[in-house]
Amino acid sequence: MVVDHRPQVRQVLLVTLALNLLVVIIKGSLGWWTGSLSLVADALHSTTDSASNVLGLVTSQLSSPKPDREHPYGHQKFEAIGALGIAAFLGAAFFEILKGVLERLLSDENPVTMSPVVLWLMLFVLGVNILVTYYERRVGIKLGSKILIADAHHTMSDVWITITVMLGLIGVMLGYPQLDIWLAVPVAGLVFRSGWEVLRENLPWLIDEMAIAPEAIHNLVMEVPGVINCHEIASRGLIGRQLFVEMHVVVDAQDLATAHGITEDIEAKLEDRFSPIRLTIHMEPPNYQSEKISYGEDSENGKDC
Incomplete structure (x- = not known):
């Protein structure tokens, strides 16, 4: 809020x-x-x-x-x-x-x-x-x-x-x-x-510089049960004032309701640490994998989520 x-x-x-x-x-x-x-x-x-x-x-x-x-x-x-x-x-x-x-x-x-x-x-x-x-x-x-x-x-x-x-x-x-x-x-x-x-x-x-290290967000998200993969994490804003975070995730869910519940848990986890925050999550297919935690990374040098 x-x-x-x-x-x-x-x-x-x-x-x-x-x-x-x-x-x-x-x-x-x-x-x-x-x-x-x-x-x-x-x-x-x-x-x-x-x-x-x-x-x-x-x-x-x-x-x-x-x-x-x-x-x-x-x-x-x-x-x-x-x-x-x-x-x-x-x-x-x-x-x-x-x-x-x-x-x-x-x-x-x-x-x-x-x-x-x-x-x-x-x-x-x-x-x-x-x-x-x-x-x-x-x-x-x-x-x-x-x-x-x-x-x-x-x-x-x-x-x-x-x-x-x-x-x-x-x-x-x-x-x-x-x-x-x-x-x-x-x-x-x-x-x-x-x-x-x-x-x-x-x-x-003003120039939308990174607000939180993608690795810090990644570590928190991966603690949420049901999260298989998270990548392409971006953040901007100010901690304590208003943060905007975007990410792509793969979750272990067979239906939309279960997937939605996992994203709600992700939002609650990040809200607890970085409130206030507005989070946008893009869901990927279950078999999708990416080594790019953040934007601008080379897939060869990136870390596997």
Whole structure:
């Protein structure tokens, strides 16, 4: 049974959006007040946090797991598309930060001013970012929400960026104003890394990469009484969210009712391990054999089912 977690996801995104907007206001104000390039870059990164929350709310509304006439496999890939949007936001922030670094290096200006109040406010912001990261990741893992987990990755990068910026601001207070510029570079690197991780985790879902090793499915199916042979196993989707599995099987049955009962046992076995799952089984003649467990295997090198 497919469970719709979108109301819980939207609630989490609304809470984190409010906290992220607070962080953006504080960082932007401090960046304008101090003239710190690394602080401005940090505020820009936090702006993408808020934008990704809005994007997540939109895609969460669209990503219903329930199938309909136009989308018989559900709408959940909208959520993965939303996660890729977050990666795009991170990429834009990366280039904006590097642009600011080059502009500052090519100019003779050094407008950074500091005070202890700025560091205390940044410490408060750091605490908010850590709270948001823990909250989103915990709920995201519990619900199996890619958008929440991706957004938690994004916010975690904000935690490290804020720590880096604080080190630069301390350096400015100690008389090393150039440290503010140079520390903006690792900030850009952390932003890029976060975007790459989000991209890497969501592309396999969108391109229907294998979700479960065919051998793992094969071993489970062969434990079902009455199964003689199983082959050409394919899977896609996400474990814990929605899986689609196809396979060809040969069963020891003399009539359709018995064969149907065996396929029901197969479905129950896989549902117990990988729920929720939608399974399609193609029945083969009793004397049919195949060495190809999965697609793309050479029959010479494949294993006998």
